[in-house]
Each structure stands twice: as C-alpha cells, then as structure tokens.
Amino acid sequence: MDKATLLTASKVDLNVSTHPRSDITRLIVPSLQIVLRFQSLVGSISIFLCLHACIIASSAFVAVLQGSKILSLNVLIAAKYSAFHSFNMSTQAVASAWNSKNVQRLRKKLWYEFAVFILGSGNMVFLMLFWPGWWVLAGACWAGWMLFG
Numbered sequence: 308m309d310k311a312t313l314l315t316a317s318k319v320d321l322n323v324s325t326h327p328r329s330d331i332t333r334l335i336v337p338s339l340q341i342v343l344r345f346q347s348l349v350g351s352i353s354i355f356l357c358l359h360a361c362i363i364a365s366s367a368f369v370a371v372l373q374g375s376k377i378l379s380l381n382v383l384i385a386a387k388y389s390a391f392h393s394f395n396m397s398t399q400a401v402a403s404a405w406n407s408k409n410v411q412r413l414r415k416k417l418w419y420e421f422a423v424f425i426l427g428s429g430n431m432v433f434l435m436l437f438w439p440g441w442w443v444l445a446g447a448c449w450a451g452w453m454l455f456g
Contacts, residue, residue, distance in 0.1 A: 404410060424430065
C-alpha cells in the first residue's frame with residue numbers, strides 16, 4: 308500500500324442512509340418528546356418539593372428550638388420558686404417542732420443529764436476536755452510563740 312491510498316476517501320458504498328425516515332423513527336420521536344417533557348416536569352416538581360421540605364424542616368427546627376428554650380426557662384423558674392417555698396416551709400416546720408413543748412422538755416432533760424455527767428464526781432477527764440479556759444490558754448500560748456518564737 309502506498310501512502311496515497313491511505314489518504315484518499317473510501318470508495319466503498321455505505322448501506323446505511325444518512326437520513327433515515329422509517330416508520331419506527333416517526334413513531335418513536337413524538338413518544339420520546341413526551342417522555343423527555345414528562346421527565347423534565349417530574350424533575351422540576353421534585354426540586355420544588357425538596358426545597359419546600361427543606362424550608363419547612365428548617366422553620367420547624369427553629370420553632371422547636373425556641374419552644375424548648377422557653378419551656379426550659381419556665382421549668383427553671385418553677386423549680387426555683389418551688390425550692391424557695393419548700394425551703395421556707397421546711398424551716399418553719401423545723402422551727403415549730405424545735406419550739407414545741409415536748410421537745411423543750413426533752414432538751415432540758417438532755418442538758419441536765421449532760422451537765423450531771425460532765426460536772427459529776429469522778430469525771431475530771433471530761434471536765435478537763437470541755438473546760439472553757441483551754442481557749443484562753445491556747446490563745447496565750449499562740450501569742451507567746453508568735454512574739455518570742
């Protein structure tokens with residue numbers, strides 16, 4: 308083969324025509340146009356629905372977030388209010404129980420027993436431990452240690 312035959316156009320006759328006008332193509336082209344148009348409509352509707360779903364979801368999220376903030380603030384205020392009033396009621400209950408006649412009698416009896424036990428005969432160890440003068444002596448020792456120490 309020489310180079311001239313490679314560069315020249317082919318002389319073989321083509322069996323396929325460049326302008327096919329058969330019955331199948333005449334029937335398929337309109338149906339393909341309908342299918343492509345329907346696919347375009349479905350695509351645009353799905354994009355529209357997705358955008359609306361995104362907007363609705365984000366606005367619902369913001370509404371739920373704001374509602375939860377308001378609800379948690381109200382719960383905090385209610386908890387503070389109930390804690391304050393329950394503390395006040397419990398202190399009043401304890402004070403009224405402490406000042407009742409039965410508890411006052413019991414306190415007097417316990418104080419008497421404690422005083423007899425500590426100040427009674429033979430209990431010099433407890434008297435030495437609970438003697439109030441130890442605080443005076445401890446303060447004097449500490450002052451001497453700081454001055455001369």
